Amino acid sequence: MSVQSLAESGAVQDPDAWAVEVHGLTKRFGANIAVNRVELTVPRGCAFGYLGPNGAGKTTLMRMLLGLTHADVGTMSMLGHSVPKDRDKALARVGAIVDEPRFHQHLSGSDNLAMLASSREPAANTRIAPALDRVGLGRRADDKVGSYSMGMRQRLGVAACLLGDPELLILDEPMNGLDPAGMSDMREMILSFVDEGRTVVLSSHLLDEVQRTCDSVAIVDRGTVIRQGPIAELLAGSSLVLEVECSEPERARGLLLRVATGSSIDLVPFGLSATLPPGSGRDLVAEISRVLVEGGVDIYRIQPLQASLESWFLEVTSRLGAAQ
Amino acid sequence: MIAARWYELRKRRGLMLLLAGVTVGLPTVYLAIRLVLHAVAPHTYGPAGGYDGYVNLVAGVLYVFGFIVAATLGATAGSVDLTEGMFRHHVITGRSRLALYLARIPAGLGIILPLMAIGFTIVCAVSVFAAPSTLDYNGARVPAQLSRAELVHWATDHPNEVVNNFPLRINPGDLPNTACLPGPSGPDGRGAKAFPGSTTGPCTTAQLRALAVNVANESYDDYSRHFLSPSISLMVKSGLWIGLEAVVAFLIGLGLASLLGQRTVAVVLMIVLELILTPLAVRAHLPHLMNLQRAVIGAATAHVEPGGLPRPFGGSQTEQVLALHEPTGVAIVVIIAWIVVWTGLGAWRMSTRDA
Numbered sequence: 001m002s003v004q005s006l007a008e009s010g011a012v013q014d015p016d017a018w019a020v021e022v023h024g025l026t027k028r029f030g031a032n033i034a035v036n037r038v039e040l041t042v043p044r045g046c047a048f049g050y051l052g053p054n055g056a057g058k059t060t061l062m063r064m065l066l067g068l069t070h071a072d073v074g075t076m077s078m079l080g081h082s083v084p085k086d087r088d089k090a091l092a093r094v095g096a097i098v099d100e101p102r103f104h105q106h107l108s109g110s111d112n113l114a115m116l117a118s119s120r121e122p123a124a125n126t127r128i129a130p131a132l133d134r135v136g137l138g139r140r141a142d143d144k145v146g147s148y149s150m151g152m153r154q155r156l157g158v159a160a161c162l163l164g165d166p167e168l169l170i171l172d173e174p175m176n177g178l179d180p181a182g183m184s185d186m187r188e189m190i191l192s193f194v195d196e197g198r199t200v201v202l203s204s205h206l207l208d209e210v211q212r213t214c215d216s217v218a219i220v221d222r223g224t225v226i227r228q229g230p231i232a233e234l235l236a237g238s239s240l241v242l243e244v245e246c247s248e249p250e251r252a253r254g255l256l257l258r259v260a261t262g263s264s265i266d267l268v269p270f271g272l273s274a275t276l277p278p279g280s281g282r283d284l285v286a287e288i289s290r291v292l293v294e295g296g297v298d299i300y301r302i303q304p305l306q307a308s309l310e311s312w313f314l315e316v317t318s319r320l321g322a323a324q
Numbered sequence: 325m326i327a328a329r330w331y332e333l334r335k336r337r338g339l340m341l342l343l344a345g346v347t348v349g350l351p352t353v354y355l356a357i358r359l360v361l362h363a364v365a366p367h368t369y370g371p372a373g374g375y376d377g378y379v380n381l382v383a384g385v386l387y388v389f390g391f392i393v394a395a396t397l398g399a400t401a402g403s404v405d406l407t408e409g410m411f412r413h414h415v416i417t418g419r420s421r422l423a424l425y426l427a428r429i430p431a432g433l434g435i436i437l438p439l440m441a442i443g444f445t446i447v448c449a450v451s452v453f454a455a456p457s458t459l460d461y462n463g464a465r466v467p468a469q470l471s472r473a474e475l476v477h478w479a480t481d482h483p484n485e486v487v488n489n490f491p492l493r494i495n496p497g498d499l500p501n502t503a504c505l506p507g508p509s510g511p512d513g514r515g516a517k518a519f520p521g522s523t524t525g526p527c528t529t530a531q532l533r534a535l536a537v538n539v540a541n542e543s544y545d546d547y548s549r550h551f552l553s554p555s556i557s558l559m560v561k562s563g564l565w566i567g568l569e570a571v572v573a574f575l576i577g578l579g580l581a582s583l584l585g586q587r588t589v590a591v592v593l594m595i596v597l598e599l600i601l602t603p604l605a606v607r608a609h610l611p612h613l614m615n616l617q618r619a620v621i622g623a624a625t626a627h628v629e630p631g632g633l634p635r636p637f638g639g640s641q642t643e644q645v646l647a648l649h650e651p652t653g654v655a656i657v658v659i660i661a662w663i664v665v666w667t668g669l670g671a672w673r674m675s676t677r678d679a
Contacts, residue, residue, distance in 0.1 A: 066416050068679040091418030098416070102409025106335055115410070118328035119417040119424070160413060 018077070019044045019168050019199035020065065025074030027060055034060040036223035038074070042201055042216075044167075047194045049210040049231075050203040051313060052220035058203040059098065061220070062172050066096050079167055092121070095161025096170040100177075101153050105146035109137055109156050112145055117163050124163040131159040135189070150177035158189065169193060171202040175209055187213050211309040221317050231309060238312040240280045244272040245301035246292065255295045259288055271300075325423070329401070329431030339400055343436065346393045347443040351381050355450045362454075373454030378554045381447045383633045386440065386566045388598065391622075394436045394570040395594035398577025401428040402670060403587040412679040421675040425582065429667075432574050440570050441563075448559050455553035464489035469553070472544045479540035483529075486536040490543050554632075561630035569625050572659060573598075576621065579666030583673045598622060606635070618650045624658035 020042035027035040035057040042048045052058050063069045065076055067087045076083045081090035103112040110128055117124035132141045135155035140148070148156065154177060161169050174190070175183050183206075190200050190213050204210050210217060211231060218228035227234060246252050249271050256265055262277040276284060285304050292299055334340060358372035405411040405424075414424050456468045464485035470478060479486040527535065554562075573594065581590035602622025610617060617623055626635065627650045 063678070066412075067418075068412050068415055070678075088418040088420070091416060094416070094418075096416045098412060100409075103413075104332060104404070104408055104410060106337070107332065111331070111335070112410075115328045115332055116413050116417060118325045119414050119419040164417065 021077045023075045026072050028072055033223050038225050040225055044199050045197050046215040047200045047213050049214035049217040051217055056220045057223040059172050062098055062170055093167040095164055095166035097157040098172045101157030103145045108142045108144055110141040116160050120164050127163050131162040135159045151182040169200045174202055175206050207310040207313055239278050240276040241305040242274040243303045245270045247298040252297045255291050259291045325427045326430050329427050330434050343393050343439050346389045347439040350385050351443050351447050371454050371456040373451045375554050378451035379633050382562045390566055390570050391573040391598050394573035395577035396591050397432050397436050398574035399581035399587045399590040401432040402578040402581030406585050415679040425671045425674045436570050444563050452553045462489040476537055476540045479536040480533050483532040483536035486539050490539050558632045565630055575663050576666045579670030582670030621662045624655040627655040
């Protein structure tokens with residue numbers, strides 16, 4: 001199977017349904033498969049995280065979508081336009097940062113944007129100043145990029161994305177190199193893009209940031225998408241952690257093992273930490289509470305914790321690693 | 325897009341200094357020094373203008389170094405987007421990669437050709453306006469800018485000055501009806517030249533004039549080469565010639581750097597081509613490699629050099645023609661082939677490479 005347009009393959013049912021749609025996408029570098037039969041759909045108007053460990057193939061997938069490198073096999077579309085067949089139409093409303101944003105060091109920020117605007121529609125020139133203002137570089141617009149910090153270059157990269165008034169933004173590790181304040185600003189900016197109805201696809205290994213920014217995610221490992229969907233749904237199927245602060249933790253552990261079979265229970269300084277099986281709900285928490293009280297254990301605090309994206313990510317990827 | 329590319333290149337201060345320094349600065353400084361020296365010591369240093377200085381600057385400095393700086397500009401235009409990470413930004417805009425590549429051609433030529441034109445105009449202006457109005461042959465002051473007929477006519481009016489002071493020596497015994505000794509003459513009143521071995525008596529006026537006409541005729545090539553300013557026709561042709569050289573060098577540099585993805589190696593290869601391979605191809609007599617020699621771009625552009633200029637890589641025209649005969653049609657085909665092949669290779673690589 002070679003690279004073909006979605007329209008040709010008949011894979012596109014509703015071209016407006018997805019911001020990004022990828023089927024069976026594969027890319028090899030010699031014997032190494034960087035992207036392996038990836039299936040991915042990104043809904044419009046959301047922030048979508050593309051997560052994976054280093055070398056998982058996140059950037060390669062983005063580069064293929066943007067026409068920076070060629071796919072070996074598979075079909076892709078962005079904003080209803082098949083890629084690479086209608087790449088120019090698709091990219092006209094796409095803004096992207098891939099890898100570290102680099103610019104001509106001897107030109108100012110606004111000159112660099114003018115260079116890029118010249119490759120776009122004429123209206124792009126009118127968006128240079130507003131874009132710089134939006135990312136907070138209005139005052140430094142005439143300074144040479146060589147004098148910019150890493151964070152400022154990231155912002156300039158985002159400003160470059162805005163030149164095409166994009167419906168879809170693809171940001172590869174947008175938080176890289178940013179200090180906490182910069183990360184907060186970037187998060188605010190991404191959320192504001194989504195509020196405006198744009199779609200943002202971002203890759204990152206900063207899972208906490210992704211959880212705070214994105215609505216949906218896909219987890220990629222060794223070139224393959226292993227899970228995807230809304231974060232809330234994905235985490236609902238993950239393990240529930242129960243923290244119990246109590247007297248007699250050893251005795252409490254024995255009681256817990258009887259009522260919550262399949263749980264992993266650890267003794268911790270304040271008492272117990274129990275990881276309950278996936279699918280465990282509030283009923284089980286109430287049952288545990290009742291058994292402990294009836295067993296004569298004094299409970300000072302009992303708190304169910306939903307697994308974080310990070311713990312879920314580690315759980316999913318380690319499970320996969322163990323299976324392989 | 326072309327204007328943006330032009331602006332990006334123009335803002336490279338170091339590169340612009342190099343280009344302006346070689347194409348405008350070098351000839352300007354050289355001519356300025358000659359103008360000053362001539363103004364300070366006119367008897368020791370000849371005028372800055374004239375034919376001789378013109379051809380040396382055009383065929384030497386502007387042709388050879390113009391090629392190198394044009395190639396450097398082309399290599400820069402072909403590689404900096406890649407090395408500075410901007411190529412992917414441009415690709416992401418959706419603009420065709422071929423269009424991105426082709427936009428660099430008018431942008432780069434819009435820089436190198438005006439600079440070459442400025443340098444060339446300065447050379448032409450000084451060569452014409454600072455050409456000598458008179459010349460001094462051992463004290464004999466001869467008007468400049470004379471045609472052959474005018475010089476001969478002037479010689480018949482000043483036979484003693486011509487016969488006694490022009491550098492060309494003609495033994496009176498070698499010429500019919502001139503077996504005589506020229507009498508004392510010359511503006512400084514010095515005695516006549518002694519013709520070794522001559523035993524004849526003083527010349528009559530008619531004999532002296534006949535001798536002067538012969539000397540003037542024989543001296544005209546030397547006179548015109550050293551004391552005439554270049555003709556308009558020669559200036560136009562040589563301007564187009566060095567312009568062609570710059571265009572060819574730029575396009576090859578652009579294609580090569582786009583193919584390699586970097587500037588330094590491309591520039592080094594272009595310098596090696598111009599300063600080592602081309603002189604070898606033009607001057608060496610290698611019967612078995614004649615076609616290879618003809619295929620060298622420098623040999624082809626040297627063959628379309630306008631008449632009246634010295635050969636750009638040294639040696640006489642006769643020597644080079646003997647070493648490498650190349651019909652003009654073949655030279656033109658070679659030039660077109662180099663332009664097409666390197667432009668095609670550069671465009672292909674930029675269209676297919678990972679950004």
